[in-house]
Amino acid sequence: MRIIEGHKGCYEYSTHFSGLAGHGSDPDRGVNAVEYAARYVMRLLALKDQLRARAPKGSRFKPPWTTISTGALNGGVAHNVIASAARVDWDMRPVQASDARFVKDDLRDYCQNTLLPMMRAVHPGADITTEVLAEVEGLEPTDENEAREIMIELTGHNETDLVAFGTEAGIFTELGMSAVVCGPGSIEQAHKADEYVSLAQMQQCLDMLGRLGDKLGA
Template identity: 60%
Template sequence: MSVQRSKELLADLIAFETVSADSNLDMISYLTQRLEALGARCIETRDETGKKANVFATLGPDMPGGILLSGHTDVVPVADQDWTSDPFQMTERDGKLYGRGTCDMKGFIAAALAFGETLDTSKLTQPLHFAFTYDEEVGCLGAQTLVNDLSKRGIVPDIAIIGEPTEMRVIEGHKGCFEYTTRFTGLEGHSSAPDDGVNAAEYAARYIGKLLELRHILKSRAPADSRFEPPWTTVNIGRISGGVAHNVIASKAEVAWEMRPVQASDADLVKSTLDDYVEHSLLPAMQAVHNEASITQEAVAEVEGLEPMEDNEARDLVAELTGANGTGVVAFATEAGLFQKLGVHAIVCGPGSIAQAHKADEFLEIEQLDLCCRMLNRLGHRLMG
């Protein structure tokens, strides 16, 4: 497999404007056609709107197990970013490939496609799977749909390589990402008589206060052997909104927040503590004044972390393929934990740096793409005996 072929395919992929708010169907159709031309057996899963899709494809023998190459098709927006070139037209200069999604993470998808084109599928000794998903950037929604479908079908690869940008380092662990929007509905009124209303903004502030208390508790719960930085579960208040004017009791308020657990017990603690606080403190106080007051919560995303395991065939394989002498962990979340929950040995390893992701003039160094191609070529030798 050549870097040149990967670059050609990447240019095609960058031209698909697969911002998470928009449909990815054109890119999925392109990928499916490419894979079917190689003889792959393809399964498509869609979201409820029918405007987003995953494709899961298999080359080689129809048997359990196999190796999975996985990547997400969606990208973050380019609005209000100062690009020096068209973000949806790949541009090469100074040994770098510029465009939205070059490193996060269409570069890996392009390399995986180019790799598939080089294989003599009749010689594959085990299945080679490809999974290309929607809406990773807004909560790994596509991967959750895909993993549920694979579970129902009884399809469980042995190994999954998620090609997020790690500079080709082997990443065997990452924190989870749990995102929520909590909404408060009170009773509006004139600010001169605050006791006659239910100020949703004030109750949102109390809720935030409880979150900040939990933040300090979580620091004390950091596992002694935690390899993450920071080593504890974090909590972040991302957005606060509510009210209409200085002299009106706020009837609506909203808090967007997240936590990044290092262990499942931390997520359980946060959720149970907040549920208890709402049920036994905040909500009774609100409804004592206005019985239709409410607090509701939307789980925007609950993405499982990737837990480092003593026995991880994916880690061992990719370390051998890349020549890595060690492995690492990262704080950002990926789809790897979802595959691990399915029972797959998973790792994260892909070309490019997360430092370039989500920014104007996002780029992928050609040298990084070459390293990825070399890794996949070595994988091909193993798969074909």
Template identity: 50%
Template sequence: MDKQTLTRHSIEILKKLISFNSESHLSNLSLINYIKGVIEQSNQDTEAHIHLSYDNDKKKANILISLPDIHGSLSGGILLSGHTDVVPVADQQWQTNPYEMIEKSGRLYGRGSCDMKGFVAVCLAMFPLFKGIKRRHPIHMAFSYDEEVGCLGAEVLSSHMKELGIIPTIAIIGEPTEMEIVIGHKGCCEYTTTFTGLPGHSSLPTIGVNAIEYAINYAKKLLNLRDSLINSAPKDSPFTPPYTTLQIGKIQGGSAHNIIAEYCSVDWQIRPIQQQDFDFVHEHIDQYAHEQLVPNMQAVYPQAKIDKQMVSEIKGLVPVNKSLAKKYLSHLTGKQRTSVVSYGTEAGIFHDLGCSTVVCGPGSIEQAHKADEFICIKQLEQCAEMLLQLQNDSKC
């Protein structure tokens, strides 16, 4: 199969993938069953190993597809990884139906076309070709749920792979990088801190505990910590900006002008580039909350409290210039230049599993999460070319 034929086959599969509304708040089982069907249709002799892993409610699933090497082993090999969920289209002004792929002027429009069903489609189109060769090493494909809300599915998938003893040597995370090789990214850790005080009449502020006021002090402390992070940036940091960032996304609380606020919440986020920054923020904000704020609140109202809830903690990918994955991707794509990005992916999870990991996939991150999301057909062609090279390298 040549590159053009493979690309057209990928487009046909992508059209079907886009038709599944797999927003993160919905089940992805219909999409996973479709993928499973595509594999089984090409797998009449049951050579491929198919494993499913689920969330607690069994409403979402990951799928792991593994083709053994010529000796029947699943140890090591190459992993192609992507996620199946997409971000919502609510409140976005689309020119077309976001769940109906439209081809126009060399572009394929639809939710998930870029992030990241385009990569998944090329992988599925390649499966019969991977299956049809005698492989020097195993080839794995892993498609997860809930990447967009904290890489929740990949954590489950990684644990499942460890239980199965399937630890690929190299992992390629096909997020949209315009087929450039990304060797590192920041983490993305999100939290909601909730303040519970004592309501009362605003004319008697000393008999109540104003949750908003304590939330403001907490937010001020976070901003002070942010300034410290800026000053502690590593001299050789390749990121933009070069330091760990911290931002406050939302403060919400209170009910009326003349009522002491009983509740308030602060949504905040850090994007760490090193573990010591992560530890620094949590140590100092927790110490401030429990040694200064809470005692002052409980001096007036013993039931007052502050609760910090983890929303998601996406692990970063520490850049390694001489990694096995980087060397191999340079061979596959012919590109030597590498870069780092500030957005998060599942790469850190697979790195922790024991895979040498890079991020490289079709499409531009600038199109992700937007109305009229699209991927250029030329990008799918470049991805197809990379996987065809991987097929040639895999032959005995």
């Protein structure tokens, strides 16, 4: 039941590579989508290092910089067949909007000026497209936040935290509302086998919601 007054953005993408199939014994006659996807992943890894150097001074996030994570690389059909299609699933957690623009501009330039000319020199129909699955803005901490003050009163907690994962709270602040995140559970138990929320924390949340109802109805 911590009070979260800020979190990173959550941007999720699938980048698709379309090449040209052929027999593995003559790889230069095809366009191996898996190999170009691997080059793209290497670019993501290079950007990860650059983003560390762009961490805002005094950032309270952990880690304090924008992160990139490669979740999956899929493609190909057999050992001896040049892969005609591949997909890279990846995400980015920006601490600042300028980092998101930096990454997207760099990848766009890398694809247009480096990868695609190499691919299309062999097969003019080769292509790279990125599917946007989500671009959820972060929740930026502010000096004045009515929601934060209400939650401090209701929970009795005087300290607030920042987290690296994303929620819908940033959407509400974009609409001009004040927002915080506060509820049962922990990211330490999330997205893994036997994910759970303790009954004690559920009860704490119900008690807090009861106090909120009393406050709003007063």
